[in-house]
Amino acid sequence: MTIVFASNNEHKIREIKNILGNSFTLLSLSDINIKEGIPEDESLLEGNALSKARYIHNATGMNVFADDTGLETDALNGLPGVHSARFAGESKDPSANIEKVLSLLGSTENRKARFRTVIALIFEKKEYLFEGIVTGTIISEKRGKEGFGYDPVFIPDGKKQTFAEMELDEKNTISHRARAFEKLREFLNQYTLSNNKETI
Ligand code: IMP
Numbered sequence: 001m002t003i004v005f006a007s008n009n010e011h012k013i014r015e016i017k018n019i020l021g022n023s024f025t026l027l028s029l030s031d032i033n034i035k036e037g038i039p040e041d042e043s044l045l046e047g048n049a050l051s052k053a054r055y056i057h058n059a060t061g062m063n064v065f066a067d068d069t070g071l072e073t074d075a076l077n078g079l080p081g082v083h084s085a086r087f088a089g090e091s092k093d094p095s096a097n098i099e100k101v102l103s104l105l106g107s108t109e110n111r112k113a114r115f116r117t118v119i120a121l122i123f124e125k126k127e128y129l130f131e132g133i134v135t136g137t138i139i140s141e142k143r144g145k146e147g148f149g150y151d152p153v154f155i156p157d158g159k160k161q162t163f164a165e166m167e168l169d170e171k172n173t174i175s176h177r178a179r180a181f182e183k184l185r186e187f188l189n190q191y192t193l194s195n196n197k198e199t200i
Helices: 010-023 045-060 096-104 166-176 176-194
Strands: 004-005 023-028 064-073 110-123 125-136 154-155
Touching: 004 010, 010 023, 010 176, 045 064, 045 110, 045 125, 064 096, 064 176, 096 125, 110 176, 125 176, 166 176
Parallel strands: 004 023, 004 064
Antiparallel strands: 064 110, 110 125, 125 154
16 A cells, blocks of 8 residues: 655655555655645644645655654743744754743743654544654753754653664654654554454
8 A cells, every 4th residue: 555745854754654564555745746745724733643644645645754842841822833843934054942931931940841743643534643752851952963853952751861862773763753653553463453454
């Protein structure tokens, strides 16, 4: 069974291929020759993920999933949330985004935050949502060189290192995205089993 991941992000495509294994043929947007940018202007992660998946499903009729992720802080009522990529402007500059979060948090003691990934799947014409969350703390200065985005200021609960100080493999076992992808994998595997097929 072939399924489209509505993304051209090489890093994510590798990660999800790793999780899904060989039972599925995974195609990226460039594999199906879709070059235009897909609008991401909804006010919730769920809305963005669904609108990307629907856009590709309407264009191709194929089974498809799309994801959207945000950093949600307690003290800022969930910001940057759905605005995470462009929090400090259209240039999507990760350092500027981090500076903006740190300056809005100021010296507040409540540093609780979470990364949340939502995956929208359109499968056999039905829509499904999967969520992955990792909770943690925002520290006040950047640490580490790995990862991307807000990783240098986020320490997941139960760990001492920021995501940017961890090996990618370690981050990938506990990350929001890995947890959401894992739920997608379970769903698709369940479908395979209940239909008594080796592959779907
Ligand atoms: P996307 O939906 O995966 O493109 O993520 C939107 C934005 O959330 C990114 O541009 C990053 O700023 C942030 N983000 C998503 N995932 C991560 C992560 O694993 N670590 C740090 N920041 C992330």
